[in-house]
Amino acid sequence: MLNALRIKLNQLYFKDTQFANLMTKRIFNVLLVANPYDAFMLEDDGRIDEKIFNEYMNLSLRYPPRFTQVSALEEAWEKLNETTFDLVICMPGSDNSDSFDIAHKIREKYPHMPLVVLTPFSHGIRERMEHEDLSIFQYVFCWLGNNDLLMSIIKLIEDKMNLERDIEEVGVQMILLVEDSIRFYSSVLPNLYKFVLQQSQLFATEALNAHQRTLRMRGRPKIVLARSYEEAWSLYQKYQNNVLGVISDARFPHQGEQDPLAGVQLLREIRKRDPFVPLILESSEEDNRKYVSELDAHFIDKNSKKMDVDLREAVSQNFGFGDFIFRDPKTMREVARVHNLKELQNVLFSIPAESFFYHISHNHISRWLYSRAIFPVAEFLKQITWESLQDIDAHRQIIFEAIVKYRKMKNQGVVAVFQRDRFDRYSNFARIGEGSLGGKGRGLAFIDHLLKRHSEFDEFENASVMIPKTVVLCTDVFDEFMDTNQLYQVALSDADDETILRAFLRAKLPDRLVEDFFTFFDAVKAPIAIRSSSLLEDSHYQPFAGIYSTYMIPYLDDKYEMLRMLSDAIKGVYASVYYKDSKAYMQATSNVIDQEKMAVILQEVVGTQYGDRYYPAISGVARSINYYPINDELAEEGIVSLALGLGKYIVDGGLTLRVCPYHPTQVLQTSEMEIALRETQTRFYALDLKNMGQNFSLDDGFNLLKLHVKDAEADGSLNFIASTYDPYDMVIRDGLYPGGRKLITFANILQHDVFPLARILQLVQKYGQGEMRRPVEIEFAVNFDAKTKTGTFYMLQIRPMVDVKADLEEDLTLIPDSRLLLKSENSLGHGIMEDIQDVIYVKTEGYSASNNQLIAYDIEKLNRRFLDEGKHYVLVGPGRWGSSDTWLGIPVKWPNISAARVIVEAGLANYRVDPSQGTHFFQNLTSFGVGYFTINAYIKDGIYNQQILDSMPAVEETKFIRWVRFEKPLAVKMDGRKKLGVVVLPD
Template structure:
């Protein structure tokens, strides 16, 4: 009788009055690109829309984005906003001022700062008064954070009311590190929201399911001992569990044991409250076991996974596991209410008693928002009844009544639409698109909005047909195949790749892939699109793999190749170079999630090979302007064949789209013969992937220009060298060597390439509000003189705006170690004391690969100590051609802060352009100097270095240390860079 009354009474007040205070309008103070990244990538409006539909609420929040002070006041005057999110970009210092003014005028609106995780912004925030902001969050490229911010503030607004109304539970998180709670909260919310969707079992219809989700546990963030204690005292009967850091403020000062004192107090008052202690100090593990708390090591690469598991285990989420109290082994497991009802009479008595004493059953029901039963069972304590069979009966009857009270109904499953031939861009999954995926969505959107792109008679501008496997597919793949342990270990790359290739992708993708094959009917590129890749403060360009597969009539064979390629891209997140890069950029590898882009390869089939007429990379700022060019007009690297050739640092044609008829490399015959492209990449259509390997170019052919000539692919792209008249003629003529000059397209405008590139750079830069880098490819039909320009990717080039007023030409030469009149970079560095340089005595390019190994070893030592150095050597750093320079990859030199190409009299290479290094150089503000001292182009005081003792010396390198730091000064506008020697004492 008691049961019936309790359940009926609860039924009346169920969930209708929960979560009544909502955030409907959000004002985002950010520049357009930051806003686009937040909104379109994670489809924030869509994500929140879906969640609100699930909660049967009709008004999901609308995001209004402003980037100027005038816009801010206009919007605030027109609309009632419930939340303001300020996103200070590195170039936008007035965000905080706008925030302050809003707080003065609208004190009731909560304000939040969302700041990119970068050194410059962190340094600036140390001097800001942040007291007016409810919270400061740090943006790590994961759109789930925005959802967490809204939920955290809504939870805070509704906490007291909802707990008093029906006994909603809360999880208390005590943490004062912005970096950590910004990473932990999205994980916690994702976990809690997913759990609350999962517990909508088959016994619920859609309406009841959505109502129940309103009762999910709230998450409350406390940032000091006093705040945490106050929350605990007020709501101790409704706390599912507590997660606490060890070190945070107590009594106004940071106390390294504050968390231990807090959990100690709580443990005294409640012997069974689930506690989790997280700390970066291993010594705190002992305290955790004394407090009967779980311990999470913050330094662990899989900290977020460990935390999720601990919350799931201790706070009543997931399956209910009955254990034998003596051995702690599992004796029974239930997924849902119906299963609990079925096993309750067969669970061993000692196990059931153990769980009843500790309130585990009611905690599990609370976490699933089954309040009537949870509330009722919580009150029937073991001390009162002390009869195990009576408890079984009560639990059983309560569940039966509750389940009868609910109408039976089927949960509707959301089905994805199929991709068709009219689609450009589709997604599989609900996670993020990742960096490249975001960039593609952004370009697609940009081309549609600017009609000029569609006004060419003989050219169309599009993106290739694309499907993105979102990051949640990656999570599912990693989880279901239990790959994290191996992936995060120190296993070598090949072992990791083999394990990933053995693993299994979700079966449901097969039909989607077949549909994609049917539509594309062309080779497919499988590109990485990770969360952190191309994020505009720390680009990850070129770190992960991109594979290509040919199109086959046998779709099962094609499916096998596609699956291998996707797994290969997933595996590349965990390769050694990627881990080193993570370390260099202070990122946690556990934050990295990989979306994968499946994209039609741009190109034409010639027999058994496939490649485009033109590939290119355009940059909207040119750090090496020559002749009439200006830095603002940008620069483009063009090549025949697949773009991997450009990425690998091959010899490309460098042209400014505003001066397409003035190309340095074709200005003199001798230079043209020496410095135009001689090789190119094509996809081998015969290779069906049985030799799949770490090298993502395993099925690419490196061919000569002669091969393209035989394919008939050079019309309008090549010029012919006439050895008799010693001239170069634009076009294809019999005999004579063919040079890749793109002359008919650039000089004679057969195809409007220069104009399209001007538009792409202009609009890309205007909308991202910073310089951009754009990858593209062109399919050109020589018969009709028409073609399709495909935009493949856009990402920001990070433009360093450090102030520099000094005239560097005035510094006397004898005070300089290095001086370059052709320098890349801008700003001042005063914290470098070490120089690593390649010895020039007896130097031979044949040793370049060995030199690369030496540098990698030294670089690792600098990374481990968090120090930087100046790197000097001959030729192009990072060229894949070992005769042109030392073939290092970025992770091998990532601790260098100035990289110098120093020409030798017998070994001169022109300043390198077009490698993926540039994205990283500009991102980290690294200086790149070109010096040819023997021609009086700059200064390289190697005699001084040779006279100093070496910290370490190998056959090819010397590492020299200065007692006091060198000063690096770079003027990007004048292309001047100097390294000034320390003053003598």
């Protein structure tokens, strides 16, 4: 049974309650029809707006209404023409004022506007009202000089307007008050509302930040007033699944007649339908107390002097408000008390069985959750009755799992305010301070929000997608640190980096952070990365990535030692804002250094501990646009670089595995054995858990180890990630086998889908780019458990792909052929180059493939001269560049042509070779942004205007090649999305 429920819980997608969609109909403007004296009396001393405003603010309510007072019909029309009113309150005076007449006329013209009578109960008015037609009024209230009544009137009407929609939307609860005595409900409602609103202020603490807190109050229970048996029964039947409790008088109209036991009859019918709903019977006749045991209800004596207090206590104890109190069912003594969801989660397994059984068999936990507007869990637990499970421990477990699932969902996508008593292993993202989160911080908050909104990320059986636990020290902490330690003078000086770092390390962080850091250590229990998140970094328009430091520290049992390392790392990140390179970069990008402010991200490091080393199974960078698509790949399908170990290896330009997530089985680097042995990862980075940071240095990688792949093999971390080269059979086998070199191919994950990496990457690119409305670059890491074949994909960062070369708005097809030296409709690369004047090309007259080796020597000599001068050139020749088979092309190695920035395969009519797309040195093409053109002009596939080159004088010429120089630079333009590349002749 428990497994069936677990399946149900797993299938249940806890959709977050959209509190913003609740209470959408509001009363903003109230027209008060009263003679000036009565209006003044109502306002006490003319400050009705101020009083209502204060009342609203005290209860954390927004949008207090505005009151406009009129006493004559002409005035009323004038105001109604000027302003849209949501409510008319009519105050008939003791004189023969015409407020009823005005109300009738307003009703004729505005049939849907709510009208309410508010009257001081004197004998004269009561007589007069007996002869009035009150059917046009929604309610009649008795004014007893109580200012709270105005707020109750407004809230009662708002509740009525929003009731149906809010119940349908999220299952908001309803308190049904059945009472026909005007005096009585005019007195009860203000107290009831005040209590419910104060309670909702308390439960709003389940919210993670101030904005959420205000919104959560919209989920409070609605109060609905019924004044007859039929009205009450109709409301109960319609909303019976959402009734938090019923408060009923004993005597009120039933079938048009006053019935002294209508309330008892109503509660009897309700109890038949629902054995658990709390019922309160109130009566001024003590004799009615005898019915409460039969009804399992609570009795309130209306004649009691403390009737209001009694009612408030009864509602508090029975309707699930306030703290949840676990009681011993025999003595009703308190066993445990919980204030919030986290505390409930913590005590579930320690509550005595008989107490736990008592509460679940009476549906108390579900009701408490409902009253606190925790609808998804309440709804789920309400269905799990004692009869359905009949196992105390299973019941504890399922409630625990439901709360955990809800809290994880709740924490996701929200920038919570860091609270020590709340932040635990189910927390996700919190901020310390009120300033900005900085660029990376904003990016992470955006990712978290993105993952929450798209349920596809939850649909993998053996994978979850999330961000690591994160706390951001906002920029105001940085400001405080700089000011209190008076660091600006040294920071903005010309001191060297080491001096600046030492000055920052001597400074002191605010003391109040110590306890926060300890809480974070306890929640994470893993190494921590300390990343910069400056205001300018990863901003939408500025390429500020990687300018500042990122440190990592190991997790230690000695909290104070860990605190020392963390403090040093934070100060090191702060100091990096003012290093020489940062200042130079600021200048180059026309930013002012003192505008730069630094937030710091404290983030759990993704990885697994192997002895004294710590690293993830996979780290990677995904780009949503691929400017080097080969074979069946499309530019918009994106590209991913994968590596074993920490992501620093990728950032440092190490050999990574290049994969298109839509073609995970077609990996160029593993397509041929020779390429796989030469172009797969041989080293990786891991965090050194023994390094205690005593020699804290400018190099943020001082405690990282650069290891060989065979070290990972010894750690046992290569399952499903590596392939084995068998030197005897000269083959590469997917998987780990004894002996033979291990190659990082991720073959079992990419080829055999042991983990759904490709599918996750497709989603990440699709939604990342879709919501940022521009190509994005995403850093990620994966923890993979080879035993269970399960894993967690962590998104670490998202930023726009800002590539200066990539700003290409021009339509290259519009450039006339006469202006082109080269045009390829099958080119790789993207961007614009405007600093190349030289072309080296292979002569085609008398060309023979037998000379290809000699041609390679000639090119190598010229390339060396270009390297010495720091210049670049366009290289054109027949066949496959870099082919080891000299009959297929010129057998250059990358160092022989490394100064070329555009490489062209130009087929000849008598020498046709399938295009290679530069596969022989593909890694270098992509790393250096080199363009690779394939042109077969003889079959009208592209343009190669060789006559122009032949007609120019050569700077140098050999038997096989010519080098020519243009007076002005050529313009190389490549559109990687359309695979179109051109070299435009100078004007």
